[in-house]
Amino acid sequence: MKTRIALLFVFMVAALLVSQAMAGCGKWVVRETTDYLDDPVFEDAVADSTGSSATVNADGSLNQNQESNKTEVEKPAAAKLEPVADLAGKWKLVLQQEPKTSMDLIIIQSGDRLQGYGTLEENGADLPATAMGSVSKDAVSLEVKLSKQKQDYNLDLLLTDGGLEGSYELYDDNKLSRSGNATAIRS
Numbered sequence: 001m002k003t004r005i006a007l008l009f010v011f012m013v014a015a016l017l018v019s020q021a022m023a024g025c026g027k028w029v030v031r032e033t034t035d036y037l038d039d040p041v042f043e044d045a046v047a048d049s050t051g052s053s054a055t056v057n058a059d060g061s062l063n064q065n066q067e068s069n070k071t072e073v074e075k076p077a078a079a080k081l082e083p084v085a086d087l088a089g090k091w092k093l094v095l096q097q098e099p100k101t102s103m104d105l106i107i108i109q110s111g112d113r114l115q116g117y118g119t120l121e122e123n124g125a126d127l128p129a130t131a132m133g134s135v136s137k138d139a140v141s142l143e144v145k146l147s148k149q150k151q152d153y154n155l156d157l158l159l160t161d162g163g164l165e166g167s168y169e170l171y172d173d174n175k176l177s178r179s180g181n182a183t184a185i186r187s
Contacts, residue, residue, distance in 0.1 A: 084112050084135045085159050092187040093155070095168055096180045099123055103144065103153075104187065105131055112136065120146060140164055155182055 086109065093103040105118035116131040127149060133142035144153040150173050157166035164184035170177050 084137060085140075087114060087135055087140065090187045091164075091184050093164075093182060093184040095153075095182050097178060103129060105129070105144070107131070109135070114140070114142060120144070140166075157182065157184060 087107050088109040089107060091103075091105045091107055093105060095101040095103075099122070101120065101122045103118060103120045105116045107114055107116040109115075112134050114131065114133045114135055118129050118131070119126040120129045121127075127146050129144050129146050131142055131144045133140065133155075135141075138159050140155070140157040140159065142153075142155040142157065144155065146152075152171045152174075154169045154171070155166060156168075157164040162185060164182075166182055167179065168182040169179045
């Protein structure tokens with residue numbers, strides 16, 4: 001009887017040790033095929049907060065190059081950013097063409113970079129559109145894509161008192177098909 005109890009005890013201890021080993025002994029096991037840590041929004045936020053030249057050392061500490069560590073006084077005058085217009089918000093773009101075409105866009109701005117989304121109204125239909133571009137002190141360059149129609153609108157606009165004015169070019173399948181004037185106001 002004592003032998004059976006001893007054998008049962010040894011068997012139970014072995015089972016506990018094996019089950020802990022299979023569970024990873026309470027430690028997280030990182031597998032290279034797991035992409036649950038891939039978060040583009042978080043990575044963009046980190047890049048904006050640490051700068052594009054920031055890197056991480058092997059110990060996890062932040063390592064920036066010499067240029068990004070300089071204070072504002074030490075940086076050359078050319079490196080200082082000039083102020084740009086605030087274009088974030090809702091915009092209504094009107095393209096001077098037949099038939100009359102308009103776009104409702106929501107622009108998101110980060111420094112001089114622009115991104116956005118909205119709809120293009122053409123012949124009574126609303127087509128989904130995405131936009132990206134840049135803004136300088138007095139000019140805006142914007143590319144609006146219609147993925148379903150394979151159309152791209154390239155807009156070059158100047159800032160005015162009440163909005164934006166300039167020109168556009170429409171490309172169908174990467175071929176210039178139309179161009180004209182464009183105006184934009186906040187909606």
